[in-house]
Amino acid sequence: MIIVPGSQSQNLAYEVAKLLNEKYVRVEFKRFPDNEIYVRLLDEINDDKAVIISTQRNQNDAIVESFLLYDALKDEAVEEIILVAPYLAYARQDKKFNPGEAISIRILAKIYSKLFDKVITINPHEEHIKEFFTVPFISLDAVPKLAEYVKDKLDNPIVLGPDQGALRFAKSAAEVLNAEYDYLEKTRITPTEIKIAPKNLDVKDRDVLIVDDIISTGGTVATAAKMMKEQGAKKIIAACVHPVLIGDALNKLYSSGIEEVVGTNTFSSEVSKVSVAEVIANSLK
Numbered sequence: 590m591i592i593v594p595g596s597q598s599q600n601l602a603y604e605v606a607k608l609l610n611e612k613y614v615r616v617e618f619k620r621f622p623d624n625e626i627y628v629r630l631l632d633e634i635n636d637d638k639a640v641i642i643s644t645q646r647n648q649n650d651a652i653v654e655s656f657l658l659y660d661a662l663k664d665e666a667v668e669e670i671i672l673v674a675p676y677l678a679y680a681r682q683d684k685k686f687n688p689g690e691a692i693s694i695r696i697l698a699k700i701y702s703k704l705f706d707k708v709i710t711i712n713p714h715e716e717h718i719k720e721f722f723t724v725p726f727i728s729l730d731a732v733p734k735l736a737e738y739v740k741d742k743l744d745n746p747i748v749l750g751p752d753q754g755a756l757r758f759a760k761s762a763a764e765v766l767n768a769e770y771d772y773l774e775k776t777r778i779t780p781t782e783i784k785i786a787p788k789n790l791d792v793k794d795r796d797v798l799i800v801d802d803i804i805s806t807g808g809t810v811a812t813a814a815k816m817m818k819e820q821g822a823k824k825i826i827a828a829c830v831h832p833v834l835i836g837d838a839l840n841k842l843y844s845s846g847i848e849e850v851v852g853t854n855t856f857s858s859e860v861s862k863v864s865v866a867e868v869i870a871n872s873l874k
């Protein structure tokens with residue numbers, strides 16, 4: 590098996606290759622003057638199985654890059670190609686919210702299923718997207734890794750999902766921390782505006798861990814944190830798998846009373862303190 594990086598995942602791919610003791614293939618990434626993407630495999634390929642590790646942070650570029658890497662690998666007679674997209678782009682448009690919309694992840698899943706033999710991702714927004722794939726689709730959980738990271742920083746915490754969808758992440762973290770968990774009821778008004786229904790929780794003088802899959806504008810987690818502070822919470826840590834952190838998200842989070850924000854390197858950011866290399870390597874073993 591060889592490990593082939595996307596341009597946004599070279600460190601992560603190298604880490605996975607080391608953990609598995611497999612060959613890391615060097616790739617040249619370039620742009621043509623008109624900005625089109627160019628890839629070239631720099632090492633000789635003698636294996637029949639390849640794993641492309643390419644997070645889709647810069648969505649469109651990463652998607653095209655994975656197609657180009659596929660083409661180059663097929664030319665080298667690689668038979669089986671697995672796509673590992675730790676952050677899977679377009680997964681949030683997983684249904685029609687309004688008439689006439691494209692279901693973005695459905696068409697991408699169709700294309701990936703034609704090319705790749707398996708697709709692996711980490712904590713996709715909704716698990717039901719699996720149905721769009723006609724090849725094995727594996728979704729890994731990096732939340733336990735986040736929980737291990739914060740374990741010694743929190744005293745008898747309560748773990749909180751800031752919305753119902755995050756309940757499964759709260760449960761996953763609570764299992765590692767041996768803690769109680771709960772969730773809040775969120776309504777999204779616009780892509781940047783949310784409302785969380787009032788809910789009284791037993792957080793007075795207690796530490797709180799807020800866990801979500803994605804922190805994007807920070808609105809969801811900051812609103813939940815403010816509510817917990819108002820109810821007397823002591824230390825609040827926010828953890829997410831994919832720290833997308835658009836604009837002033839971090840500022841918003843710290844201003845809401847959160848002491849630390851931690852994310853993984855599925856989406857590299859200044860809070861990406863936890864590596865998902867082991868989670869990926871274990872699934873490839």
Ligand code: R5P
Nearest residue numbers: 802803804805806807808809
């Ligand atoms: C949506 O339900 C996700 O799980 C996150 O809660 C959401 O993406 C967070 O977005 P934002 O940080 O913009 O509130």
